[in-house]
Amino acid sequence: MKEEKRDIKKLRTGFEDKLIPLESLDLRSIKTVNDMVKAMEKTAFGARQLGEAADILYQMTNDKECYKVLTLSGAMTVAKMGLVVCDMIEYGMVDAIVSTGALITHGFIQSLGKSHFKYDFDSEDKKLYLAGYDRVYDTIELEKNLDDAETIVDDVLSKVPPDEILCSHKICAMLGEYLDKNVKGRGILKSAYQKKVPVFIPAFTDSELGLDVAIYNRKLKLKNKKPLQFNPFLDLEEFADTINKQKRLGIFTVGGGVPRNWAQQVAPYLDIIQSRVGQGGGFKRYKYAVRICPEPAYWGGLSGCTYSEGVSWGKITPKSEGGRWAEVMCDATIAWPLIVKAVMERLEKK
Helix, strand or coil: CCCCCCCHHHCCCCCCCCCCCCCCCCHHHCCCHHHHHHHHCCCCHHHHHHHHHHHHHHHHHHCCCEEEEEEECCCCCCCCCHHHHHHHHHCCCCCEEEECHHHHHHHHHHHCCCCCEECCCCCCHHHHHHHCEEEECCEEEEHHHHHHHHHHHHHHHCCCCCCCEECHHHHHHHHHHHHHHHCCCCCHHHHHHHCCCCEECCCCCCCHHHHHHHHHHHHHHHCCCCCCEECCHHHHHHHHHHHHCCCEEEEEEECCHHHHHHHHCHHHHHHHHHHHHCCCCCCCCECEEEEECCCCHHHCCHHHCCHHHHHHCCCECCHHHCCEEEEECCCHHHHHHHHHHHHHHHHHHC
């Protein structure tokens, strides 16, 4: 086979092939967060990923026919990122939230005005346990905070009719209503309640909030009362029915895990409903997708799964068919606020 050689006379400049030229990051010309993020898009590596993510979030927020799902995992509320979620809700970047229960629990505690604390790495974990200091890497949650939150959960649950069947989005809405009526300040569940954004917790029992419901039911049993009923399939069907009604879909993922997969699996779920049941399903894919996560694909975990892999499952629209994705390999506490603030500034200029 003859080896092809490059003809120096035919070398191209890039412009005739419509390649996009990059630009040096000029800090002297940058006045706002949006200026910085836009300029980063014209650089390389993680900075370019971040800039492209902001563009996609802005585009899907401006798409009035796009239903936007935010998925959350990791200790983001302990890390004091809760108000970033509130901003996303209040600026119309979110129509539904799928989260871990722990993240929502710690956010609920924050909404009640409770404090989290910086961890001293010279402290022994055994001493922390005895003092009621629950460590989340470099931050402390108080056991007393969790106990105080339980009393409020008990009060909210006490108003549930005994024959009502609960699920996570109903409980989150009730807690959001409690915050709206009784607590000043902002919070995830409060903002979600005010803006009618449902909050789903697929692995509900894997959280202090889920344990609070379990403890409440044990107390009812001791009083010879019927425990409250909980059916997670109500969440699944509510989410699936809502998604099936939408013209276009967008997803913004922080981390990965159960929230990410649960939100994305709605596409194959609707697909197999149609193929196996014959009615009630549909063909839905996420057109817009942004993921912030430092985990690479080669570890084999769900958090590192690429959107390209998601295409093979029928969850994500291929780029060849108009899909727009951005994957930011970074700690979310760094990248997420920059992306959201840049989009907030763009929306404020409209």
